[in-house]
Amino acid sequence: MRKGLHSSGSELRGPLYANGGCGTAFIHPVVSPAARSTDTEDVERPSFIRFNDSKVARAGIEVRTGRKWKAHDAVAQAEARLKHSELTGTLAHGRAGFGSNTKPIYSKTRGKERRKLIQDEVRAEVEEARGSKIVAMGQQGAWSRWEHASNRRISWADxxxxxxxxxxxxxxxxxxxxPTPSNLFRWGLADTPQCPLCQKAGSLEHILSCCPRALADGRYRWRHDQVLKAIADAITSGIISSKHQQPTKLQITFVRAGEKPHQRREKGGALLASARDWQLKVDLGKQLKFPESIAETTLRPDMVLLSETTRQVLLLELTVPWEDRIEEAFERKRAKYRELVNQCRSQGWQARCNPIEVGCRGFAGQGVRKSRAASVE
Structure with missing residues (x-):
């Protein structure tokens, strides 16, 4: 997890990482000597010799990097992996569709771009080896199964x-x-692993997400409302700032005679900038009633963002699940409000539902980033 001097973005990241001015990162329990070697300039030197100076490359100079990891072997392995990736193509992760993740083709790159591909591939290979060891750890490596949770950046200011x-x-x-009851019992510091509230197995997942007594006492509801209030405050600030922004002007592109127009990818406008009368209704204290002017329903979304002039309505439903079940919670919330969205559309409203997932340990799902991008960018 260490970062060499003058290197850029070379730390091996887990669910928590730092990217401060000093290049520090959280120490991960599994860091191999190869991982420390790849975080220095050892990978840059052999690739520089190989591609930039043919005379030096023929001199047979070998970069000494130790007994457990050799730079020349790592570069050769990275080249083989990159050539193989040209046949398989770029893999999509999470909810991304085909073609969402683009990557330069190794055989068509030269110079600095090719060196960067090799350096990234060497680090990716070391990360894969480290990841396979982490997955084997049932408890401390459980975070490796968070497929839909975003990494959380911790800055020096934080x-x-x-x-x-x-x-x-x-x-x-x-x-x-x-120090959960299960861990204290495992460490020999407690006589029983049971939860003191409901007498079930007191694991971390049970305490943060599954305890029926905590649910009945309103503890999970209090946590949900605290997260909801923070998100509502951010959206309110976005609504206020969007009222002072000038609407985007349509640019006319002139094409000279005999030339073809360049196809540009048009970016969708921000949602908050599309109207000036946005209203935000938040279900704090179970007091929200869905506007009857849009549709009649007994459902209560956590937040309703609507504009009557443009007839737009956005349903935001917050869920605070266990990080392993973020995708399951997303699909459940979306299915819950699918009928209401269709009912709003039948009344002539532009309606959609965006579930927002924030894990019970504070790791946001992809719905948070998607909602933010659609609203303010």
Whole structure:
């Protein structure tokens, strides 16, 4: 997880990472000597010799990098992987469709671009080896199964702003080393692994997401409302700032005689900039009633963002699931409001539903980024 001097973006990232001015990162439990070697300029030197100076390349100079990891072997392996990737193509991850992730073709690159491809491929190979070891850890490596949770960036400003116990909870919860009843029993510090509230197995997942007594006492509801209030405040600030923005002007592109127009990818306009009368209704305290002017329903979305002049309505439904079940919660919430969205559309409204997933340990799902991009960008 260390980062060499003058290197760019070379840390091996887990669910928590830092990208500050000093290039620091959270120390991960599994860091091999090869990972430390690839975070220096050892990968850059052999690729520089190979591609930039043919005379030096023929001199047979070997870069010494130790016994466990050799730069020349790693570069050769990376080249083979890149050539093979030309046949398989770029793989899509998460909800991305085919062609969403583009990558330069190795055989068509030269110079600096080719060197960067090799460096990234060497680090990717080391990351794969480290990942296979992490997956084998049933408890501390459980975060590797968070396929739909975004990495959480921790800056130096956050470290100075957060209280020590919050940073401690965040790191320990990721690797499941908090003093839960199950862990205390496993470590020999407690007589029983049961939850003190409901007498079931007191694992971290049970305490943060599955305890029926905590649900009945309103603890999960309180946490849900705190997250909802923070998101609502951010949307309110976006609505206020969008009222002072000038509407985007349509640019006319002139084409000279005999030339063909260049096809440009038109970017969709921001949602908040498309109207000036946005209203945000938030279900805090179970008091929200869906506007009857749009549709009659007994459902209560967490947030309703509507504009009467443009007849647009956006349903935002927040869920705070266990990070392993973010995708399941997303599909459940979307299916819940599918009929209401269709009912709004039948009344002449431009309606859609965006579920927002924030894990119970603070890791946001893709719905947060998607909703933000559609609203303010």
């Amino acid at each position: 470290l100075w702003k957060f209280e020590p116990h919050r940073i401690k909870f965040l790191i320990q919860s990721v690797y499941d080393v908090l």
